[in-house]
Amino acid sequence: MGHRIQLVAVFGALLLLVLVIELVRRRRLNERYALLWMLSAFVILGLSIWQGLLEQLAKLIGIAYPPNALFLAAIFFILLLLLNMSVALSRLQGETRILAQRLAILESDHEQTSENEEDW
Amino acid sequence: MAERKLVVIPAYNERDSVVAVVESVRSAMPENWDIVVIDDGSDDGTGAKAARAGAHIVRTPFNLGIGGAVQTGFIYARDRGYHQMVQIDGDGQHEPSAVESLQKAMSESGADMICGSRFLSHDYTYPAPISRRTGIHIFAFLLSTFLRQRITDPTSGFRLYNRRAIELFASDYPHDYPEVEVVMMLHQHRLKMKEVPVKMNLREEGVSSISTSKSAYYMVKVLLALFVGLLRTRDRQPAEGA
Numbered sequence: 001m002g003h004r005i006q007l008v009a010v011f012g013a014l015l016l017l018v019l020v021i022e023l024v025r026r027r028r029l030n031e032r033y034a035l036l037w038m039l040s041a042f043v044i045l046g047l048s049i050w051q052g053l054l055e056q057l058a059k060l061i062g063i064a065y066p067p068n069a070l071f072l073a074a075i076f077f078i079l080l081l082l083l084n085m086s087v088a089l090s091r092l093q094g095e096t097r098i099l100a101q102r103l104a105i106l107e108s109d110h111e112q113t114s115e116n117e118e119d120w
Numbered sequence: 121m122a123e124r125k126l127v128v129i130p131a132y133n134e135r136d137s138v139v140a141v142v143e144s145v146r147s148a149m150p151e152n153w154d155i156v157v158i159d160d161g162s163d164d165g166t167g168a169k170a171a172r173a174g175a176h177i178v179r180t181p182f183n184l185g186i187g188g189a190v191q192t193g194f195i196y197a198r199d200r201g202y203h204q205m206v207q208i209d210g211d212g213q214h215e216p217s218a219v220e221s222l223q224k225a226m227s228e229s230g231a232d233m234i235c236g237s238r239f240l241s242h243d244y245t246y247p248a249p250i251s252r253r254t255g256i257h258i259f260a261f262l263l264s265t266f267l268r269q270r271i272t273d274p275t276s277g278f279r280l281y282n283r284r285a286i287e288l289f290a291s292d293y294p295h296d297y298p299e300v301e302v303v304m305m306l307h308q309h310r311l312k313m314k315e316v317p318v319k320m321n322l323r324e325e326g327v328s329s330i331s332t333s334k335s336a337y338y339m340v341k342v343l344l345a346l347f348v349g350l351l352r353t354r355d356r357q358p359a360e361g362a
Contacts, residue, residue: 097184097188097295100180100181100182100184101180101184101188101191101192101195102195103180103181104178104179104180104181104192105192105195107178107179108176108177108178108179112176
């Protein structure tokens with residue numbers, strides 16, 4: 001792998017790692033979601049630093065040009081992160097629905113009680 | 121103590137029909153039925169109109185879709201200790217006078233859910249487009265095969281539930297296009313359902329929640345839910361009624 005692309009990959013992964021840690025530090029990103037991001041950054045970082053590892057991985061899955069294995073790994077993690085996002089979104093949607101339902105019923109109770117008080 | 125019974129009318133932008141539905145429910149059904157309209161985030165004043173017609177209103181803060189709206193009705197029924205709940209659509213499709221035959225079927229068969237079917241009577245006329253009827257028959261065929269019980273109209277929203285079904289669906293109800301999945305869920309929780317013939321009117325006003333552009337999504341979504349449902353394990357014991 002050329003030195004330049006190696007440098008770019010290492011720099012990119014480091015940048016991602018720092019960004020994620022900084023976001024967690026400022027409480028803008030939940031640890032729950034940060035973990036998968038950090039894992040992705042560490043794996044990309046590891047593969048770009050240790051050329052031997054990347055070459056072995058490439059050989060193992062039949063890729064002639066090792067940097068392509070790096071892209072493959074990156075794409076794999078991107079898909080994983082997106083799926084993780086969809087799961088989180090589904091959970092949020094479910095929680096929001098429950099909140100809306102509870103609120104709707106509480107509000108109708110409240111209106112009824114205040115009407116009764118007026119009658120009284 | 122008399123059994124407490126609840127009519128749930130889910131309505132989303134049904135300003136032009138909701139009053140007629142509430143009034144027909146009131147006049148066709150005995151006194152001991154309470155009526156609640158779930159105004160599912162309508163922006164056309166459906167809730168206010170229904171309130172003036174004398175129904176109790178539960179207003180969701182934004183549109184949840186038919187599944188979320190009906191589930192709100194189940195939660196309401198569960199929390200207030202209702203023994204029976206009937207769902208009647210807010211668009212005037214269902215005849216409130218037919219609830220009596222649903223109730224009769226429930227007390228005779230002991231089933232947990234009684235479903236009004238358009239296709240059970242011999243003289244049925246349901247002038248819906250052929251595409252919609254085909255979809256319904258495909259779901260009916262699949263469910264009948266999976267459940268080994270004849271199901272003719274799994275998309276009907278005209279349903280009577282007992283306390284056990286109320287409790288099950290208050291805690292878990294499918295989100296959008298729920299009717300077909302509900303039949304599957306009942307089966308998984310070892311609750312029983314039965315169909316009785318009813319007549320249904322075509323929608324008078326408003327727009328069905330299933331527009332043509334969405335029917336493809338509807339088919340695929342429900343089919344996915346059915347096949348994934350097959351992968352879920354069935355309860356070994358029937359659900360406990362509290």
